[in-house]
Amino acid sequence: PAGKTVAFVGPSGCGKSTAVQLIERFYDPSAGAVLLDGTDIKDLKVSWYRQQIGLVSQEPVLFGGTIRDNISYGKPGASSEDIENAAKLANIHWDIVGKFPDKYDTQVGEGGIQLSGGQKQR
Structure with a gap:
């Protein structure tokens, strides 16, 4: 939902990480589409799109x-x-x-x- 915070919860292996990776556009789906307000995220500039996302992972990573x-x-x-x-x-x-x-x-x-x-x- 627009402007809402969303949490992905569920048992191990149910696809939470895969869903997040698709949303973050680390890879594109082989079928179907991920939509943001009705627009396929493949049509958005990746750098702009990723600036719109906030994510707290269970495995935080710091870059060197x-x-x-x-x-x-x-x-x-x-x-x-x-x-x-x-x-x-x-x-x-x-x-x-x-x-x-x-x-x-x-x-x-x-x-x-x-x-x-x-x-x-x-």
């Missing part, structure tokens, strides 16, 4: 790079103010980022600092 890189991943060219505002909304500005000596320039992901699953999700 800095905290700043990871926060701005979905919005290339994000300003420092944009990044700080996003961190504040996720409640990581003071209690996580603020505790690292390099703040937003702290290396995370592959070869970086280790964060808990909950910290990664935020």
